[in-house]
Amino acid sequence: MGSRTALKRLYELESRRLYGIALRIVGRPEIAADVLQDAFLQVWQNAKNFDPERGAGGAWLTGIVRFRALDAVRKFGREIPSEDPTLGDEVFEPDVIERLDAEAEARALTRCLRRLDDRQRRCVVLAFVDGFSHAEIAERLAAPLGSVKSWVRRGLLALRSCLEA
Amino acid sequence: MIPEDRDALNVLAGEYVLGLLDPAEAREIEAARASNAALRSAIYFWQQRLHPLAALAPPAEPPSDLWSGIAARLDSVPQTGAARWWNRTSPWRWATAGMAALAVALLLYIALSPPSPSYIAMLYAPQEKQASWIATVGHDGLTIRTVAAINPPPGRAFELWAIAPGATPPQALGVIPPDGVLRLGALPSDVRPGTRLAITVEPPGGSPTERATGPVVFVGDVTKM
Numbered sequence: 001m002g003s004r005t006a007l008k009r010l011y012e013l014e015s016r017r018l019y020g021i022a023l024r025i026v027g028r029p030e031i032a033a034d035v036l037q038d039a040f041l042q043v044w045q046n047a048k049n050f051d052p053e054r055g056a057g058g059a060w061l062t063g064i065v066r067f068r069a070l071d072a073v074r075k076f077g078r079e080i081p082s083e084d085p086t087l088g089d090e091v092f093e094p095d096v097i098e099r100l101d102a103e104a105e106a107r108a109l110t111r112c113l114r115r116l117d118d119r120q121r122r123c124v125v126l127a128f129v130d131g132f133s134h135a136e137i138a139e140r141l142a143a144p145l146g147s148v149k150s151w152v153r154r155g156l157l158a159l160r161s162c163l164e165a
Numbered sequence: 166m167i168p169e170d171r172d173a174l175n176v177l178a179g180e181y182v183l184g185l186l187d188p189a190e191a192r193e194i195e196a197a198r199a200s201n202a203a204l205r206s207a208i209y210f211w212q213q214r215l216h217p218l219a220a221l222a223p224p225a226e227p228p229s230d231l232w233s234g235i236a237a238r239l240d241s242v243p244q245t246g247a248a249r250w251w252n253r254t255s256p257w258r259w260a261t262a263g264m265a266a267l268a269v270a271l272l273l274y275i276a277l278s279p280p281s282p283s284y285i286a287m288l289y290a291p292q293e294k295q296a297s298w299i300a301t302v303g304h305d306g307l308t309i310r311t312v313a314a315i316n317p318p319p320g321r322a323f324e325l326w327a328i329a330p331g332a333t334p335p336q337a338l339g340v341i342p343p344d345g346v347l348r349l350g351a352l353p354s355d356v357r358p359g360t361r362l363a364i365t366v367e368p369p370g371g372s373p374t375e376r377a378t379g380p381v382v383f384v385g386d387v388t389k390m
Contacts, residue, residue, distance in 0.1 A: 106217035
């Protein structure tokens with residue numbers, strides 16, 4: 001198998017997951033498709049930040065797709081995100097907990113997210129999963145920008161110390 | 166300015182991974198990461214630990230012609246910077262993430278590491294579904310690495326054997342060093358598709374005879390890539 005075949009197999013294995021991540025952030029299928037295409041070309045082109053000793057390939061791929069998607073949102077804007085007021089709270093929906101619960105890493109994260117206060121937790125989830133900026137989170141939570149920035153910072157510190165414990 | 170204070174660095178790396186930094190700040194992080202090990206380590210921490218959240222985005226079917234679009238552009242994109250980690254000696258640490266993650270890592274390894282290996286073998290312990298060792302065979306020889314941080318019993322060593330198809334006796338390939346990586350520069354002639362690789366437990370210097378003396382603990386077949 002040449003490198004190209006390996007990349008194709010990687011695509012077959014990971015494209016649905018990664019396309020879902022991109023689509024969730026950019027909201028538009030044609031832009032999500034461009035994001036995924038650019039992400040795979042980036043993987044092909046430049047592997048210098050992938051360090052197998054420091055983390056699994058899946059997380060690295062997710063990072064590339066998320067950043068590409070965020071760039072696309074900056075460039076093209078995004079679909080108005082759902083008005084669902086519980087957006088960012090889904091870590092507590094039973095089927096989601098079940099999905100996340102499968103692996104030790106996910107269990108630790110769920111446990112530690114539960115310990116954050118609601119606003120801190122929603123900041124982290126809205127940023128990571130939905131690709132929201134500080135300003136978009138502030139709008140969503142109807143809170144001042146400064147408060148959102150501080151919830152993010154405190155949330156990250158609390159999360160770090162819980163995950164390391 | 167990348168902070169030295171640990172908390173401030175962790176927060177900055179977390180904001181970077183969340184995608185909350187503005188483009189100028191993000192570029193500053195990317196410029197600094199190559200030379201700043203603490204920053205790198207903080208970024209990896211968040212990438213890894215927040216990654217389960219990515220499962221909240223439901224998978225979706227990309228357009229069916231997307232791969233052909235990627236394939237058509239591969240030739241115009243030069244591959245750079247791929248080999249930096251290729252020759253490291255420490256065992257991989259990704260095996261704990263499960264079979265799917267291992268497959269992703271393996272494919273990345275193959276896609277990104279020129280020259281591509283010609284053959285590969287995944288070695289399993291009996292009854293185990295997850296590979297414990299990955300051997301790659303190319304024109305530069307054979308390399309086998311543990312992907313599960315396995316150590317031999319105290320005072321013993323792992324030895325690698327090749328069993329070619331047919332009734333040939335196993336050929337000793339070498340004792341695997343304690344760091345879990347064995348490289349053989351010359352390509353053993355017996356190693357080809359269909360050859361079975363096996364690891365046995367032996368005295369520290371390897372089997373004192375031409376045959377294995379200890380139990381076979383991992384086996385796997387060589388297949389074409």
